[in-house]
Amino acid sequence: MKIRSRTIGGVLPSTIITLFMAVSLPGFSQAQEARPFRLVVHGGAGTILKESMTPELEKAYKDKLSEALLAGHNILKSGGSGLDAVEATIRILEDSPLFNAGKGAVFTNEGMNELDSSIMDGATLKAGAVAGVKHVKNPISLARLVMEKSPHVLMVREGAEAFARQNGIELIDPKYFYTERRWKELEQAKEKEKAEGMKKGPAREATPAKPSGNSTADRAGDDHKFGTVGAVALDRAGNLSAGTSTGGMTNKRFGRVGDSPIIGAGTYANNRTCAVSATGHGEYFIRSVVAYDISALMEYKGLSLKEAADTVVMDKLVKLGGEGGVIAIDKAGNIAMPFNSAGMYRGYVLEDGKVVIRIYKD
Amino acid sequence: MKIRSRTIGGVLPSTIITLFMAVSLPGFSQAQEARPFRLVVHGGAGTILKESMTPELEKAYKDKLSEALLAGHNILKSGGSGLDAVEATIRILEDSPLFNAGKGAVFTNEGMNELDSSIMDGATLKAGAVAGVKHVKNPISLARLVMEKSPHVLMVREGAEAFARQNGIELIDPKYFYTERRWKELEQAKEKEKAEGMKKGPAREATPAKPSGNSTADRAGDDHKFGTVGAVALDRAGNLSAGTSTGGMTNKRFGRVGDSPIIGAGTYANNRTCAVSATGHGEYFIRSVVAYDISALMEYKGLSLKEAADTVVMDKLVKLGGEGGVIAIDKAGNIAMPFNSAGMYRGYVLEDGKVVIRIYKD
Numbered sequence: 074m075k076i077r078s079r080t081i082g083g084v085l086p087s088t089i090i091t092l093f094m095a096v097s098l099p100g101f102s103q104a105q106e107a108r109p110f111r112l113v114v115h116g117g118a119g120t121i122l123k124e125s126m127t128p129e130l131e132k133a134y135k136d137k138l139s140e141a142l143l144a145g146h147n148i149l150k151s152g153g154s155g156l157d158a159v160e161a162t163i164r165i166l167e168d169s170p171l172f173n174a175g176k177g178a179v180f181t182n183e184g185m186n187e188l189d190s191s192i193m194d195g196a197t198l199k200a201g202a203v204a205g206v207k208h209v210k211n212p213i214s215l216a217r218l219v220m221e222k223s224p225h226v227l228m229v230r231e232g233a234e235a236f237a238r239q240n241g242i243e244l245i246d247p248k249y250f251y252t253e254r255r256w257k258e259l260e261q262a263k264e265k266e267k268a269e270g271m272k273k274g275p276a277r278e279a280t281p282a283k284p285s286g287n288s289t290a291d292r293a294g295d296d297h298k299f300g301t302v303g304a305v306a307l308d309r310a311g312n313l314s315a316g317t318s319t320g321g322m323t324n325k326r327f328g329r330v331g332d333s334p335i336i337g338a339g340t341y342a343n344n345r346t347c348a349v350s351a352t353g354h355g356e357y358f359i360r361s362v363v364a365y366d367i368s369a370l371m372e373y374k375g376l377s378l379k380e381a382a383d384t385v386v387m388d389k390l391v392k393l394g395g396e397g398g399v400i401a402i403d404k405a406g407n408i409a410m411p412f413n414s415a416g417m418y419r420g421y422v423l424e425d426g427k428v429v430i431r432i433y434k435d
Numbered sequence: 436m437k438i439r440s441r442t443i444g445g446v447l448p449s450t451i452i453t454l455f456m457a458v459s460l461p462g463f464s465q466a467q468e469a470r471p472f473r474l475v476v477h478g479g480a481g482t483i484l485k486e487s488m489t490p491e492l493e494k495a496y497k498d499k500l501s502e503a504l505l506a507g508h509n510i511l512k513s514g515g516s517g518l519d520a521v522e523a524t525i526r527i528l529e530d531s532p533l534f535n536a537g538k539g540a541v542f543t544n545e546g547m548n549e550l551d552s553s554i555m556d557g558a559t560l561k562a563g564a565v566a567g568v569k570h571v572k573n574p575i576s577l578a579r580l581v582m583e584k585s586p587h588v589l590m591v592r593e594g595a596e597a598f599a600r601q602n603g604i605e606l607i608d609p610k611y612f613y614t615e616r617r618w619k620e621l622e623q624a625k626e627k628e629k630a631e632g633m634k635k636g637p638a639r640e641a642t643p644a645k646p647s648g649n650s651t652a653d654r655a656g657d658d659h660k661f662g663t664v665g666a667v668a669l670d671r672a673g674n675l676s677a678g679t680s681t682g683g684m685t686n687k688r689f690g691r692v693g694d695s696p697i698i699g700a701g702t703y704a705n706n707r708t709c710a711v712s713a714t715g716h717g718e719y720f721i722r723s724v725v726a727y728d729i730s731a732l733m734e735y736k737g738l739s740l741k742e743a744a745d746t747v748v749m750d751k752l753v754k755l756g757g758e759g760g761v762i763a764i765d766k767a768g769n770i771a772m773p774f775n776s777a778g779m780y781r782g783y784v785l786e787d788g789k790v791v792i793r794i795y796k797d
Contacts, residue, residue, distance in 0.1 A: 226718045227692040228691055229591050229692055230591065326598075328590045328594020329594065331589075335697060337727065360562050373732060373735035374735040
């Protein structure tokens with residue numbers, strides 16, 4: 074009886090009958106069935122068009138997103154934490170060369186891979202993040218380590234890697250991150266830049282081409298900015314969590330950091346409202362404090378998750394010129410996945426293990 | 436007549452009479468007099484107690500804060516932008532050894548100074564920030580350069596310095612940042628850590644002492660975390676702007692970055708609501724998205740500037756365990772300077788040039 078009353082504590086009266094039915098079956102795990110637990114994932118937003126996709130590549134993306142979702146789902150199903158599910162899901166995407174995170178990250182102007190990641194626990198508002206790491210296979214796990222084993226939230230570059238080493242995370246040869254596809258993208262980006270420089274006059278090597286001051290001028294080659302991965306979860310304990318991981322943008326310079334490791338911009342989770350992971354043109358997402366703004370619209374203005382996410386992604390970001398999208402989940406298990414770009418790799422899995430994956434606007 | 440109608444465009448009917456009176460005097464500058472323009476500054480929050488302060492030191496702090504405020508005030512008075520005023524004000528505090536920013540920044544565990552800064556323009560929501568720079572005399576000016584001359588918002592470490600060099604900012608010898616006072620603070624922090632390590636058993640060099648996961652456990656030596664400087668302004672054009680600059684925390688490791696360079700946490704400005712600069716235990720300020728939360732409470736919940744700033748600093752941050760304060764100004768020129776620590780160096784200057792400086796709770 075103790076188990077039942079504890080379970081009922083946090084739920085609405087209308088679900089009590091369901092709970093009694095569940096509790097009438099043997100075992101605690103059956104009683105847990107009544108609590109929603111869900112996982113949502115994204116693999117980046119951008120100019121993803123059906124006409125430029127092969128059936129094989131589309132299948133590869135869908136299979137990998139499904140695999141990642143099911144790994145997290147199995148953790149949630151057996152009563153594991155949302156943080157564990159988010160981390161496990163993102164690790165699979167980091168390990169896949171398909172996505173711009175971990176293996177398969179895009180190259181910087183110097184031909185390196187600089188990785189950013191963050192994670193947040195909606196129950197405690199604890200958070201961890203790393204930016205500009207070059208020798209860490211799974212940045213999401215390092216972000217979680219920063220959250221759990223340090224008094225800090227954000228560590229950057231060599232310092233973050235020193236922390237990793239001291240906590241038993243093996244540093245790897247950056248060659249691990251190499252993929253031919255991303256190297257070619259860097260070469261193409263540099264060729265394009267050179268051609269543009271020739272048109273304009275004497276090239277000023279590595280000088281920002283446009284003094285655009287965060288303007289929408291720098292929109293050519295949108296693909297270079299996207300491909301971030303992320304996951305948000307509601308676990309059986311009712312806790313929300315969110316995580317994001319990225320390689321940033323192709324041909325990036327000057328130690329540029331986008332929104333992915335910024336709590337409130339690329340990642341946010343709060344049990345009172347929602348969990349959010351963003352993907353898109355990071356500068357606009359930082360300036361718009363995207364992830365926290367969705368939470369604030371729910372908490373302060375009483376908007377639903379869908380209304381709040383749509384307001385930020387489909388209205389406010391569009392007005393500012395910021396392309397991309399978010400995945401979000403609220404404490405009731407509602408899911409939103411708005412994006413204002415051509416496509417966004419996205420999907421979710423519900424209690425019954427049914428996986429839904431989408432890529433284009435549909 | 437063109438000037439008058441343009442001036443009247445953005446104001447409430449009740450002020451039209453005042454404006455007509457102003458416009459009846461010769462010259463455009465007279466018409467401008469009716470628009471409020473204000474500047475607020477902070478020089479850090481923390482365990483600042485009257486009993487541990489000498490009259491000479493108190494005078495030195497007050498004089499420098501006044502000098503910084505008046506420099507910004509003169510820019511605003513002559514019709515300059517809030518961004519110019521914020522930058523000029525912060526540069527003076529960065530150049531003073533009294534504050535933990537620029538000259539006088541605290542030392543890292545490795546005996547270096549790593550500087551963070553950010554700036555935001557409330558009219559355009561453009562922003563710029565740098566983190567972990569070691570050779571830049573005035574990080575606030577580099578943050579502004581990032582905002583105005585790059586498509587990015589945040590640049591870190593060597594990359595940010597490469598951008599500085601390419602844009603004509605001279606890199607300096609890190610010895611410039613040395614002050615005996617801060618070096619002694621580092622020595623004391625290390626001594627204390629060693630003594631604590633001896634008590635606990637075998638020292639684990641450079642391992643985070645407490646796996647506190649952002650908890651309030653790491654509160655000893657609070658002074659090491661504070662001393663950030665910042666400024667917020669409302670200029671005659673009605674634009675809000677905010678800037679923040681810091682040396683972070685004494686004895687910091689692992690490339691730790693606090694809230695100062697994080698848009699939404701340490702700095703935020705939006706003409707629709709307010710401009711905010713924060714100072715305090717950065718990890719809590721990041722997790723609480725402090726600066727943007729004040730803006731969101733005003734915009735979405737209809738709170739006044741004072742109500743919103745008090746809610747975040749005196750209630751939400753206190754509940755989470757986050758010590759520090761903010762300065763904030765709204766579009767009507769209202770000012771708020773709440774802090775939940777023992778003291779905060781703070782002050783403001785109004786249209787008539789009268790400067791008010793406060794240090795303790797009073």
